[in-house]
Amino acid sequence: MDSRERIETAIRLGKPDRVPVVPIxxxxxxxxxxxxxxxxxxxxxxxxxxxxxxLRDLGPIDGQHLSYAGLGRIMQLxxxxxxxxxxxxxxxxxxxxxxxxxxxxxxxxxxxxxKKGPVRWVLDKxxxxxxxxxxxxxxxxxxxxxxxxxxxxKRSVSGWRRRGVESLxxxxxxxxxxxxxxxxxxxxxxxxLDLFRRPEEVKAASRALMPFMQRQGALMIRLSGIRRVFxxxxxxxxSFLSPRQFEEFALPEWKEMCEFxxxxxVTPVLxxxxxxxxxxxxxxxxxxxxxxxxxxxxxxxxxxxEQLGDHMCLMGDVPATLLKLGExxxxxxxxxxxxxELGSDGGxxxxxxxxxxxxxxxENVKAMLASVHRYRL
Amino acid sequence: xxxxxxSLLVELKEGEVLTAVRESLERxxxxxxxxxxxxxGMEEIGGxxxxxxxxxxxxxxxxxxxxxxxxxIEPRLGGSSGGDKGSVxxxxxxxxxxxxxxxxxxxxxxxxxxxVHDLGVDVSPSDFVNKLRETxxxxxxxxxxxxxxxxxxxDTVRAVVEAGLRERVKVIIGGGPVDDKVVEYVGADAFGKDxxxxxxxxNAFLAG
Numbered sequence: 001m002d003s004r005e006r007i008e009t010a011i012r013l014g015k016p017d018r019v020p021v022v023p024i025x026x027x028x029x030x031x032x033x034x035x036x037x038x039x040x041x042x043x044x045x046x047x048x049x050x051x052x053x054x055l056r057d058l059g060p061i062d063g064q065h066l067s068y069a070g071l072g073r074i075m076q077l078x079x080x081x082x083x084x085x086x087x088x089x090x091x092x093x094x095x096x097x098x099x100x101x102x103x104x105x106x107x108x109x110x111x112x113x114x115k116k117g118p119v120r121w122v123l124d125k126x127x128x129x130x131x132x133x134x135x136x137x138x139x140x141x142x143x144x145x146x147x148x149x150x151x152x153x154k155r156s157v158s159g160w161r162r163r164g165v166e167s168l169x170x171x172x173x174x175x176x177x178x179x180x181x182x183x184x185x186x187x188x189x190x191x192x193l194d195l196f197r198r199p200e201e202v203k204a205a206s207r208a209l210m211p212f213m214q215r216q217g218a219l220m221i222r223l224s225g226i227r228r229v230f231x232x233x234x235x236x237x238x239s240f241l242s243p244r245q246f247e248e249f250a251l252p253e254w255k256e257m258c259e260f261x262x263x264x265x266v267t268p269v270l271x272x273x274x275x276x277x278x279x280x281x282x283x284x285x286x287x288x289x290x291x292x293x294x295x296x297x298x299x300x301x302x303x304x305x306e307q308l309g310d311h312m313c314l315m316g317d318v319p320a321t322l323l324k325l326g327e328x329x330x331x332x333x334x335x336x337x338x339x340x341e342l343g344s345d346g347g348x349x350x351x352x353x354x355x356x357x358x359x360x361x362x363e364n365v366k367a368m369l370a371s372v373h374r375y376r377l
Numbered sequence: 378x379x380x381x382x383x384s385l386l387v388e389l390k391e392g393e394v395l396t397a398v399r400e401s402l403e404r405x406x407x408x409x410x411x412x413x414x415x416x417x418g419m420e421e422i423g424g425x426x427x428x429x430x431x432x433x434x435x436x437x438x439x440x441x442x443x444x445x446x447x448x449x450i451e452p453r454l455g456g457s458s459g460g461d462k463g464s465v466x467x468x469x470x471x472x473x474x475x476x477x478x479x480x481x482x483x484x485x486x487x488x489x490x491x492x493v494h495d496l497g498v499d500v501s502p503s504d505f506v507n508k509l510r511e512t513x514x515x516x517x518x519x520x521x522x523x524x525x526x527x528x529x530x531x532d533t534v535r536a537v538v539e540a541g542l543r544e545r546v547k548v549i550i551g552g553g554p555v556d557d558k559v560v561e562y563v564g565a566d567a568f569g570k571d572x573x574x575x576x577x578x579x580n581a582f583l584a585g
Contacts, residue, residue, distance in 0.1 A: 096523055241433075320524050320554050
């Protein structure tokens, strides 16, 4: 089996020749490979060289999960709150990329999205950090540069595929409307209060944004040629919402979004940070054998196996803390458990819990990558 | 009335809590007894959270209602909020700007009667030490989401040791990836796996 077949077999709940390993690795590989975080985010060629060095030393992978390599300019463009970007605006070049949490949307704006139209509304928000988007030439120039960056990333993805490293989702990133509003528009606390104070307005905003989010994702998929899509979930997790709120606000969105992709032959990779354990039973309502549940080490992945193992491919979840502070033997033992308890009958992909931290111990990363060869099915 | 006020808060009835507080104040009820009822409500909500009957969103909403109610009551209190459990210095450590968890702990500590000095995000070890010296606070709460924050937390604890303050200052930490291993690495006294547990730790340390 090649890497792609191995990953696809696991996604369809089949049993591959061994468990595939598909981490989020580029923050770590940049540092290990001797380049700055800035270079990784803005120069995909340098990022590729750093990754190559990392894999040569620490062992092969079947695929890269979400990669930020080369996405720096695009991320500067699309977020209404400019993220903390290494090497930009006085930040140290090897600093840590971080999102900034600040509301750019008032509580009265939920109903405006439909009135104004979601494209116009989102573009207006993007102009807060990228005012050039307000002028036709600025808009053209910005999107021209974004497409140029996307072309470079595509070349990198093809290059890695030729070398047996599959790109799981490339730059196909989609949010459900409420995750998007909480993360980038309204901020965490205000969004939570809005769920209590103006529930119908929140739902109206969700309905208004949904087709826009789907179109944006479809464009990414067309551009990348990869028929898997990364869907980040954290703000609608059980770390924050009650089951009643999840049922009322979030589950309908997750279902609609997943069904939309599955109907088009696209695999949703649900990258779920924070604790989703109490919500596992709801995930049985998503299409069977068509989605990946990617956990970050906070949810109980072993409980996920019991409750969802026959329903969706599980992916995860070597915790960041273990990779930084643990011993290689501890990493190996955790991976052994994952592989034997979750992967023995297929439907499992080994991955880092969220990203491999930039300051992970290389010997721990090596132990993680080696484990899929050490513990065969 | 007091029991009713506490129940309304537990049921997260924002408008009814505020109306009840306004009416009670107009009737000339003792503002301190209103604060007491609200705190009882918050305690019950904390218990429900611990028993997993309530989730974080409910904790956040209750804290918001509590804050609004206190804004109505405070002008009648003449400077005393009826409870001062002691001072806490809190902040997200150097190099990290995540503050959702930290802000929630700040809110809950204040609701519970602590005097909280929130230093914000990306706080240097020396800023923490200076504030500890200035206030004499016996509790330091460090927050961070990134693994890089572990090193900043460790640097901060070292700075507290070097300043000769560690004997009289308890250090608690919190944030997504924090566990016992991190407590040991950092040299802290304990970690809170969520905001409510952070408040519990503060109560335990400051009472002890």
